[in-house]
Each structure stands twice: as C-alpha cells, then as structure tokens.
Amino acid sequence: MINIGIDIFGGDNAPEEILKAVKIFLEKKKNIKLTLFGSEMIIKAALGEKANVEIVHTEKFLSMGEKDPVSYLRANPDCSMAMALKYASEKKVDGVVSAGPTQALIVGAHLIIKRLENMKRTALCPILPSEDGKGKLLLDVGANLELKKEHMLELANFATILSREVMGIPEPITGLLNIGTEAGKGREIDKETYALLEASETINFFGNVETKELFSSPCHIHLTDGYTGNMVLKTMEGVFGTTSKLMREEIKRTFMGKLGYFFMRKNLARFKKRLDPKEIGGAMLIGVKAPVIKAHGSSDAYAFYNAIQQAEKMIGNNVIEKVKKVLNAKEEE
Amino acid sequence: MINIGIDIFGGDNAPEEILKAVKIFLEKKKNIKLTLFGSEMIIKAALGEKANVEIVHTEKFLSMGEKDPVSYLRANPDCSMAMALKYASEKKVDGVVSAGPTQALIVGAHLIIKRLENMKRTALCPILPSEDGKGKLLLDVGANLELKKEHMLELANFATILSREVMGIPEPITGLLNIGTEAGKGREIDKETYALLEASETINFFGNVETKELFSSPCHIHLTDGYTGNMVLKTMEGVFGTTSKLMREEIKRTFMGKLGYFFMRKNLARFKKRLDPKEIGGAMLIGVKAPVIKAHGSSDAYAFYNAIQQAEKMIGNNVIEKVKKVLNAKEEE
Numbered sequence: 001m002i003n004i005g006i007d008i009f010g011g012d013n014a015p016e017e018i019l020k021a022v023k024i025f026l027e028k029k030k031n032i033k034l035t036l037f038g039s040e041m042i043i044k045a046a047l048g049e050k051a052n053v054e055i056v057h058t059e060k061f062l063s064m065g066e067k068d069p070v071s072y073l074r075a076n077p078d079c080s081m082a083m084a085l086k087y088a089s090e091k092k093v094d095g096v097v098s099a100g101p102t103q104a105l106i107v108g109a110h111l112i113i114k115r116l117e118n119m120k121r122t123a124l125c126p127i128l129p130s131e132d133g134k135g136k137l138l139l140d141v142g143a144n145l146e147l148k149k150e151h152m153l154e155l156a157n158f159a160t161i162l163s164r165e166v167m168g169i170p171e172p173i174t175g176l177l178n179i180g181t182e183a184g185k186g187r188e189i190d191k192e193t194y195a196l197l198e199a200s201e202t203i204n205f206f207g208n209v210e211t212k213e214l215f216s217s218p219c220h221i222h223l224t225d226g227y228t229g230n231m232v233l234k235t236m237e238g239v240f241g242t243t244s245k246l247m248r249e250e251i252k253r254t255f256m257g258k259l260g261y262f263f264m265r266k267n268l269a270r271f272k273k274r275l276d277p278k279e280i281g282g283a284m285l286i287g288v289k290a291p292v293i294k295a296h297g298s299s300d301a302y303a304f305y306n307a308i309q310q311a312e313k314m315i316g317n318n319v320i321e322k323v324k325k326v327l328n329a330k331e332e333e
Numbered sequence: 334m335i336n337i338g339i340d341i342f343g344g345d346n347a348p349e350e351i352l353k354a355v356k357i358f359l360e361k362k363k364n365i366k367l368t369l370f371g372s373e374m375i376i377k378a379a380l381g382e383k384a385n386v387e388i389v390h391t392e393k394f395l396s397m398g399e400k401d402p403v404s405y406l407r408a409n410p411d412c413s414m415a416m417a418l419k420y421a422s423e424k425k426v427d428g429v430v431s432a433g434p435t436q437a438l439i440v441g442a443h444l445i446i447k448r449l450e451n452m453k454r455t456a457l458c459p460i461l462p463s464e465d466g467k468g469k470l471l472l473d474v475g476a477n478l479e480l481k482k483e484h485m486l487e488l489a490n491f492a493t494i495l496s497r498e499v500m501g502i503p504e505p506i507t508g509l510l511n512i513g514t515e516a517g518k519g520r521e522i523d524k525e526t527y528a529l530l531e532a533s534e535t536i537n538f539f540g541n542v543e544t545k546e547l548f549s550s551p552c553h554i555h556l557t558d559g560y561t562g563n564m565v566l567k568t569m570e571g572v573f574g575t576t577s578k579l580m581r582e583e584i585k586r587t588f589m590g591k592l593g594y595f596f597m598r599k600n601l602a603r604f605k606k607r608l609d610p611k612e613i614g615g616a617m618l619i620g621v622k623a624p625v626i627k628a629h630g631s632s633d634a635y636a637f638y639n640a641i642q643q644a645e646k647m648i649g650n651n652v653i654e655k656v657k658k659v660l661n662a663k664e665e666e
Contacts, residue, residue: 131575142512145520179475179563187478187560211564212571224564227520230512231544231561232568238545239572242464243608250604257600264584264593271583275576 001033001052003093004311005084008038009061011099012298015039018099019046020301025308026050032312035093037080058083062100064297069104074111081105085112088290094315095291097282097307099299105292106143106285113288116320118327121151122287123226124294125159126233127167127280127310130215135280137163137221138214141229143285149192152176152223156203157326158286159221165317166284166310167220175209175219177228183207189225197223202326240275282307284314286323291315334366334385336426337644338417341371342394344432345631348372351432352379353634358641359383365645368426370413391416395433397630402437407444414438418445421623427648428624430615430640432632438625439476439618446621449653451660454484455620456559457627458492459566460500460613460643463548468613470496470554471547474562476618482525485509485556489536490659491619492554498650499617499643500553508542508552510561516540522558530556535659573608615640617647619656624648 006022008015015038022034023046033052036043040057047053060079066072073082081100085108087093096113098105106124115122123140130136137159140147147155156174163172176194178186183194185208197205209217211232224232251257261268281303282295291314295307314320339355341348348371355367356379366385369376373390380386393412399405406415414433418441420426429446431438439457448455456473463469470492473480480488489507496505509527511519516527518541530538542550544565557565584590594601614636615628624647628640647653 131579145512177564179478179560179567211567212574214568214571215575216571227512228561228564231510231557232564234512234543234545235547235565235568236572238547238549239569240576241545242548243573243576246464246607247601247604250600250607251597253603254600256596260593260595260597260600262593263589264597267583267587267590267593268580270586271580274579274583 001031002312002315003033003035004308004315005035005037005087005093005096006308007080007084007096007098007100008036008043009080009100011295011304012064013300014099015042015046017299017301018304019043021304021308023047024301024305026052029312034308035087037084037087056083056087062104064101066101069101070107073104073108082108082112085109085292088292089113095293095311097293097295097304097311099282099295099297099304099307101297102142102294105294109285109288109292113290113292115287116289116324116327118324119154119158119287121147121154122285123155123158124283125162125286126277126283128214128236129275129277129280133274134169135167136214136219137167138229138233139221139223139286140226141233141283142226143287144226146227147189147225149189149196152193152225153196153200153203154327155286156197156200156221156223158323159223160203161319161322161326162284162286162314163220165319165322166313169220171204172220173204173206173218174221174223175206175217177211177222177224177232178208179210181208181210278303278306280306281310284310289320291319334364335645335648336366336368337641337648338368338370338420338426338429339641340414340417340429340431340433341369341376342413342433344628344637345397346633347432348375348379350632350634351637352376354637354641356380357634357638359385362645367641368420370417370420389416389420395437397434399434402434403440406437406441415441415445418442418625421625422446426623428626428644430626430628430637430644432615432628432630432637432640434630435475435627438627442618442621442625446623446625448620449622449657449660451657452487452491452620454480454487455618456488456491457616458495458619459610459616461547461569462608462610462613466607467502468500469547469552470500471562471566472554472556472619473559474566474616475559476620477559479560480522480558482522482529485526485558486529486533486536487660488619489530489533489554489556491656492556493536494652494655494659495617495619495647496553498652498655499646502553504537505553506537506539506551507554507556508539508550510544510555510557510565511541512543514541514543526556611636611639613639614643617643622653624652
C-alpha cells in the first residue's frame with residue numbers, strides 16, 4: 001500500500017487546513033496510507049480514529065516566521081519536517097508532502113533523503129497554469145542558482161518523465177526559456193544547453209521560448225536555471241497580485257462597478273479558477289531518492305489535497321524508478 | 334530650440350500613427366522643432382505645411398518583419414532609423430525617437446551615436462506601471478546579457494538622474510532585483526553589486542527586491558542585468574496578455590457576464606489604464622551621447638506622443654550633461 005508522509009505543521013494555515021485535507025483524502029482514497037508527523041493530540045482531535053493512518057508524534061515544528069529555517073532544520077532533527085524526511089530516507093514512507101519553508105525543505109531533502117545517484121542537481125518544479133487548462137512544468141525555480149548544461153539535460157529528462165507520469169502527457173515537449181526564439185540567442189550557457197537538448201534522443205525539444213509565451217507556448221515543460229526561474233515565477237505572482245488588487249479597487253469605486261460585479265461574479269470566479277495554481281497542486285522537488293512535494297505556504301485544504309494527490313501519482317507511477325532507468329542508461333553509453 | 338529626430342517609418346503602425354502623434358505634438362508645443370526622417374511626400378500629405386518641422390527625405394526603412402534588423406541597419410545607412418541616429422551623432426538633432434526594431438536601435442545607437450566616455454555599458458530602460466501610478470524604471474532589459482558590478486553602478490547612477498529629471502522624483506530609491514530580500518542572497522554578481530551599491534554615495538540604495546514586489550516596492554528604480562530584465566519584462570507581458578484573454582473569454586461566455594460588463598465597463602477601462610505602459614512612454618536607451626527613446630513596436634499615436642514628450646524631458650533637463658558630471662567626478666576620485 002502506498003504510504004505518504006505528511007508534515008502536519010508546515011504552512012501558514014497549519015495544522016487546521018492540512019488536517020482538513022488529510023480527512024478528505026482518507027475518505028476518498030481507501031487504499032492509501034498516510035503517516036502524519038505532528039502532535040498526536042491535535043491530530044486525533046481533528047480526525048478521530050481512522051484506518052490507514054499512522055501518527056509519528058512530535059510537538060516541534062519549523063515556524064513559518066523562522067528567520068533561518070535551514071539552520072533550524074539542521075539543529076532540530078525531531079521537528080515534523082525533518083522527521084518526515086527521515087522516514088522517507090528509511091523507506092518507512094514512500095514520499096513526503098509539506099507546506100513548510102521552501103529552502104528548508106530543499107536543503108533537508110538533500111541532507112536527509114539524499115540525491116539520486118547519477119543526478120548531479122536537484123530542482124524545484126511547480127506546475128503552472130496554462131491557457132489550455134492542462135498546466136505546464138517550470139524548472140528550476142530556486143534549488144540551484146546556476147546550472148551547467150549537463151544539469152539542464154538531467155532536469156529535462158526528469159521533467160519529461162514527470163510530465164508523462166504525473167500530468168498524463170503522452171509526449172511531453174520541452175522548451176528552453178530564453179530572451180529570443182532563434183537558436184543563437186542568449187548567454188553562452190543558453191547556447192550550450194540548446195545544442196545539448198537538440199542532440200538528445202530522450203527529449204522532444206521545441207527550441208527557445210520567450211517568457212511572454214509562458215502560458216501559451218506548445219511546450220509542456222519550460223526549462224531554465226534556478227535564479228531565472230525564481231525571478232520569472234515571482235514576477236508572475238507580482239503581476240497576478242497587483243492586477244487583482246487594482247481591479248478590486250476600481251470595481252469598488254462606483255455603484256455601477258459593484259452592480260456589474262454582481263452580475264459578473266460567476267464569470268470572474270471561473271476566470272480566477274483558470275489561473276489559480278491551487279487547482280493544480282504543489283511544486284515537486286526532484287532529484288532526491290523519494291518524491292517530495294512542496295505545497296504552497298498559503299495552502300488551504302483544497303490546495304493541500306491536490307498536493308497529496310500529486311505525491312500519490314509520483315509514487316504510484318514509479319517516477320523515481322523510471323528516472324533511474326533513464327539516468328543509468330545515459331551512464332552506460 | 335530643442336530639436337527631436339523622429340523615425341517616421343519605425344513600428345507596426347508606422348507611418349500613420351507616428352505622423353498623428355507628430356501632428357498633435359506640433360500643435361501643443363510651439364517651441365520645439367521636430368526633424369522627421371522618412372518620405373517627404375507621405376509626411377507632407379499627413380501634416381501639410383508646418384512650422385518647426387524639417388524633413389530629411391528617405392524612402393528606405395527597416396521593416397518590422399526584417400529577419401536580421403541589425404545587419405540591415407549596418408548595410409543601409411540611408412534608412413530612416415540610421416539617418417536619425419546619424420543626425421544625432423552630428424548634433425543636428427538633440428535626440429531620437431523610434432518605434433522600430435529594438436536590437437537594431439540599440440546596436441545602431443552604439444555604432445553611430447557612440448557611448449559616452451566613462452560609460453562602459455548602455456542599457457534599455459523602460460518605465461513600468463506601478464501601484465501608485467507614478468511608474469518605475471527597470472533596467473537593463475536587454476542591451477547587455479551580462480553585467481559586471483561596476484556596470485551595474487554606472488547604470489544605477491544614470492537611472493537615478495533619469496528618475497529625478499524625467500520622472501520628477503526628488504530622491505529616487507534604487508533596489509536590486511534578487512531571489513530574496515536578505516543581503517547575502519543571490520549569485521556572486523548579486524552579492525558584489527549589493528556591496529558596491531550600498532557603499533555608493535550617489536545612490537539611495539534600498540537593498541534587494543523580489544520580483545513579486547515589482548509594482549509595489551518603495552523603489553523608483555529596479556536594477557538587474559539585461560538577460561534577467563528581459564525575462565522579467567516579457568513575463569509581465571505574458572501574464573497581462575493571458576489574464577486579459579481569459580477574462581474576455583469568461584465574460585463573453587454568458588449573458589450575465591455581458592450584462593455585468595455593461596455596468597462595469599468604465600471601471601475595467603480605468604483598471605486597464607492604470608496598468609497600461611502606453612500611459613507612460615517608451616524605453617530609454619541610456620549610455621550613448623544623445624537621448625534615444627525606443628517607443629513600443631505596437632505604439633499608437635497616444636503612446637508615441639508620450640515617447641516624444643519623454644525625449645523632450647531628457648533633452649530639456651540636460652540628462653546627458655548631468656550624467657557626464659557624475660561619471661567624471663567618479664573618474665577623478
């Protein structure tokens with residue numbers, strides 16, 4: 001039976017929303033076990049007695065306000081996030097979902113679960129909304145500041161398998177984010193990576209993609225280094241935030257605006273849903289020996305439920321084993 | 334009298350919208366001369382006989398569909414863009430405005446007008462919308478792929494003067510775009526640039542700014558390298574494009590949506606106006622010996638009018654002379 005480790009204390013809305021998600025998940029999926037890391041009392045109060053649940057008790061947790069979450073994690077191996085990762089490294093759970101601080105989860109997974117052999121880098125890979133509603137992978141968004149071309153190829157191979165097994169895309173297409181679409185564009189690293197991806201037999205390479213096509217390009221995977229991916233992801237966040245804020249301000253300004261909103265509210269809700277990352281799930285931390293899902297810090301029960309489901313797909317479809325096969329084949333060439 | 338060179342043939346809507354903008358400008362500003370580069374016949378047909386206009390006739394122009402605009406510009410010194418730049422280099426005009434292809438304008442300004450002494454790099458610097466409606470400078474967005482810390486400092490000094498003289502900000506604040514706000518964040522170059530900006534006496538340095546704060550940070554200037562700036566700018570463009578498209582789709586989907594739109598349309602128009610880069614003007618190409626304004630390729634008359642006005646401010650407020658003074662003072666230290 002698939003066994004997923006859940007950090008009950010990670011995220012702005014923990015533990016309430018996390019436990020709500022767990023409850024719904026347990027009701028819907030009878031054949032999956034969840035191992036919950038957190039206070040036994042709080043968990044039992046929220047869930048009562050449930051089948052398919054194991055509780056690993058700890059009162060310690062990494063607060064979202066912690067100034068130096070990475071040091072905290074190193075110093076506190078008995079906090080809920082560290083224990084979940086430890087269980088994954090010992091194969092007592094098949095994967096981990098946490099909405100706790102991103103950098104701590106990345107570093108913790110590195111130190112505790114450890115990198116796959118033949119995988120030189122890890123990456124954080126969110127699923128972003130797309131115009132066709134299917135979502136697209138973007139990586140890396142912050143696990144590495146700089147990447148060499150060989151690392152980019154590794155990540156593209158991993159993402160291709162993820163896209164196939166988690167997103168259900170039969171033949172995933174990969175695009176390289178760049179400042180122009182022509183082959184010779186960009187920095188040295190971009191040109192080198194372009195050549196390597198083009199020569200690869202395991203990647204369906206589309207070519208360069210400009211960031212104005214992030215939602216509309218034919219690619220299922222957009223590849224870039226962690227510095228650039230982080231800048232791009234947060235720009236999206238900033239634009240969404242500001243457009244929502246200014247639109248609300250302008251609508252509220254007049255009676256006609258409020259009246260219009262009354263008629264149009266369902267349309268605007270549908271519009272928002274199409275661009276809402278919550279609909280899709282968390283970011284996958286790839287390159288370590290077990291699936292780790294980083295749910296958004298502000299996850300509500302619905303978002304966290306989707307993140308657990310994503311872990312289930314990564315585990316159920318043997319993503320890690322399939323990646324190992326591709327990496328080992330490369331090594332033997 | 335200020336004399337601004339205008340490339341009549343640059344941009345998707347040239348020459349019609351460019352000439353409309355010129356006409357309005359000439360009517361409003363009686364004490365400024367415009368030198369127009371393009372077909373005498375077309376210009377005269379659109380404007381009639383006007384005071385304060387000089388026509389430099391050429392039929393040749395750089396098409397927006399040109400595959401290799403930079404080579405075209407090198408090979409055709411008698412096209413409208415190249416001639417406008419030539420006139421600026423010979424001080425026959427005080428500055429140039431063009432909506433033609435960006436890379437050609439950047440390279441052309443380099444080759445023909447030439448870099449300022451003591452200025453090692455140029456940069457493309459658009460004015461982006463901000464939540465407070467005043468606009469913010471972002472640079473570089475594509476003149477240089479990579480920049481050293483000394484170049485970043487040069488650009489910050491230039492932008493500080495631009496912000497003061499063109500945007501009317503008495504004490505402009507500069508932020509360094511980065512993946513986190515703490516001082517030690519980012520790549521080596523980011524840490525080095527941080528230290529240099531912090532030590533500078535001519536810059537009001539705010540510290541690091543994440544791109545999710547692009548519209549809302551207290552900074553008037555956001556500094557980054559040309560590769561990153563280009564990725565960020567085009568991400569903004571992509572998000573704006575997709576949100577507008579999906580919102581239109583959802584509103585049109587039902588009768589209630591259309592009805593709501595009828596009541597709310599003025600509110601939505603005001604909302605759009607607050608985020609419209611057209612309200613503010615073009616991108617300034619800085620670091621060469623004369624002001625060069627790159628109006629957006631899709632400029633209509635209103636946008637192009639604003640771009641001409643920006644050139645007027647750069648020239649009228651002696652931006653180039655003020656920058657020279659700061660750069661020379663640095664050199665003598």
